[in-house]
Amino acid sequence: MSAAAKSEVQGQHHVETALDVPINPGSVSFQEEQDVQYKLGWRSALAITALALANCCAALTNTSNTTIRFQVASVGGANLASWIGNASFLLTLCFGPVFGFLGDRLGKKWFMVGGAAVGVVGACIAGTAHTAQRIVAGQVLSGVANAGCIVSVAASQEITPNKVRPWVMGYTQTLASSAALLGTYCAGAFVKYHTWRWSYYLNAFAYFIAGTSVALTYFPPPPTLRRQETLGNIFSGLDYIGIFLLSGSLASLVIGLTWGGTTYAWSSGQVVAATLVVGCLGLVGLAVFEMFVKTDGLLDHRLFANRNFPILLFVCTIDGMLLLGVNVLYAQEIASLFTTDAVRIAVILSPYLITSLFGCLPAGYLMARTKSYRTMLVAALIWCSLFTGLMALVTPNRLRWTYAFSTLFGIGTAVTTVIPVVALALSVPSFLLGTAGTLRISCRALGDIVGITIFTAIHSNKYAIGVRRKALLAKVLGALANPAVAPPVALEQIRPALSKATVGAVLEAVSHAQTEAWKWVWVAVSCLVAVNAVVACFANPVKERMNHHVESALEHSETRMSQMAVKKTAS
Incomplete structure (x- = not known):
């Protein structure tokens, strides 16, 4: 047999064995061609x-x-x-x-x-x-x-x-x-x-x-x-359906997790209904589709x-x-x-x-x-x-x-x-x-x-x-976090409580x-x-x-x- 013919036969054997894995989760063996002579080189x-x-x-x-x-x-x-x-x-x-x-x-x-x-x-x-x-x-x-x-x-x-x-x-x-x-x-x-x-x-x-x-x-x-x-x-x-379901579901989950607690409250409809629930339902749909339709x-x-x-x-x-x-x-x-x-x-x-x-x-x-x-x-x-x-x-x-x-x-x-x-x-x-x-x-x-x-x-x-366990700290941070009052005004309002000693206490708290x-x-x-x-x-x-x-x-x-x-x- 010529070298080219031998190569082609070997190649056909490689594909047949590599793809010989049944589409069945119960199969545990993978038949793959081996070449004990193959050596890694500079390429x-x-x-x-x-x-x-x-x-x-x-x-x-x-x-x-x-x-x-x-x-x-x-x-x-x-x-x-x-x-x-x-x-x-x-x-x-x-x-x-x-x-x-x-x-x-x-x-x-x-x-x-x-x-x-x-x-x-x-x-x-x-x-x-x-x-x-x-x-x-x-x-x-x-x-x-x-x-x-x-x-x-x-x-x-x-x-x-x-x-x-x-x-x-x-x-x-x-x-x-x-x-x-x-x-x-x-x-x-x-x-x-x-x-x-x-x-x-x-x-x-x-x-x-x-x-x-x-x-x-x-x-x-x-x-x-x-x-x-x-x-x-x-x-x-x-x-195509699996690609759409996976990408869309993951995008919904990530958007919901990013919005939650920052842009919107965790209990808001934008986070719960529009993103997290949709994302989870999409992943469930993906699992069902991949299990029973697209093997x-x-x-x-x-x-x-x-x-x-x-x-x-x-x-x-x-x-x-x-x-x-x-x-x-x-x-x-x-x-x-x-x-x-x-x-x-x-x-x-x-x-x-x-x-x-x-x-x-x-x-x-x-x-x-x-x-x-x-x-x-x-x-x-x-x-x-x-x-x-x-x-x-x-x-x-x-x-x-x-x-x-x-x-x-x-x-x-x-x-x-x-x-x-x-x-x-x-x-x-x-x-x-x-x-x-x-x-x-x-x-x-x-x-x-x-x-x-x-x-x-x-x-x-x-x-x-x-x-919350530190009353003075809660008062200071609460004043600074008030969107209706500028920070300098807020600090001026609580100045009486901020002696040098209490500033140190606030930082320590x-x-x-x-x-x-x-x-x-x-x-x-x-x-x-x-x-x-x-x-x-x-x-x-x-x-x-x-x-x-x-x-x-x-x-x-x-x-x-x-x-x-x-x-x-x-x-």
Whole structure:
């Protein structure tokens, strides 16, 4: 048999076995072609680095949110402050699964390159903005860009053999954590020494470098589903209803969670009926539609071939509440208890960010070496629960405790950032990595928004209770909060009560109320992470999947030839 004929036969075998997974949640085995001779080379190394840079864009974009209060102080529009951060999350959350679903069928490259191009435009719009509305508009484009860039996580997993995926994910997350650390320091320095606008310009530069790198280094074979179907069949079979229900439902939930308690009261019709109820009903409708009508849609039944997929989605959702939510709220706690200096805030955040960074590679190494993850994941979650709980002991006089506890729970978050991602990728068919991976990221983003909402509500409630317990503090804050009276007039009205001694008492009371409020936030975080540890105990092992299979070969080899030579079987 000729080499070309042999390659074609091998390619046909690859498609048949890769797609031989029944659309039946009861099926637990994935038959995938393996090539023990396939070796990673410089092409893969360059592509993996380029894809990691694309993933860095989302991490770097989030660091601009640490300067939101300086942005609204500069351009006004404080009522839109929450949307400066949430606009990006909303678009990423809604479009991420759509781009992942389409990427599995059409190819992932141009979603990433196109996303990066949109990101350059969005970052420049936000950086040159003179109104809060324009910043939000730029963040909307950045959210679409991040939805494309996060497809890179699945792409990097596809181009490496299954057994090497933990290493690759550790490397990818190390670069992303480095970007987060760099962005946090740069954002603080820009605010202090120049302008917050340069934080967005840095984002634009990162998008440009990432998009160019992916365009020049990433040349994969057509995805398995694309090789099996014609474009006409792919577009006619797309899950349009599922895309609409998922995007609309998630958008409604995020809008409701953003409005609630700020723009509108939680009990208002705008929040309860118009957004939260509609969003929840939409998700229920999506579940019913995907369960009984569209078996190969956004919630492809083959993703549920074992229980790992829903379990690890839950784990990633709570991890989003821990990792992303705590990133935002921890910075706020530092500002309220220790310092308002932007650079000093970044310094206090550093121990947590640094241990999160340097823990990613060891976590990937241990999983690759042991081919085991469940014990390590559960132990890391228990570790995080312990030290986030100890953060409740932090007071303005215990800065060293803050450094110690945040350093230690940062070690745990390094594990929870890497391990669930790889375990989930090894628990689903490789030709659905884009769909599975972007659903995971949307769950993390939703966890972030829900977490911030819950933790902010806890803080506000406990702070209000602490204020009411201090009669003088309540009187001062009540006067200043009166919209009918200007602050100078309000202060003049309560001047008789404000001796030098009482001013100190007021400041001490504010500090005490803030400390108590943040304590209960950390208690809530600790309890949620503990629940996550219990859920993770029920995950299945993935040792059998850590084999030589490579879904999308970049290196010149028989595997790549077979993947490139497959004939479409559909007319």
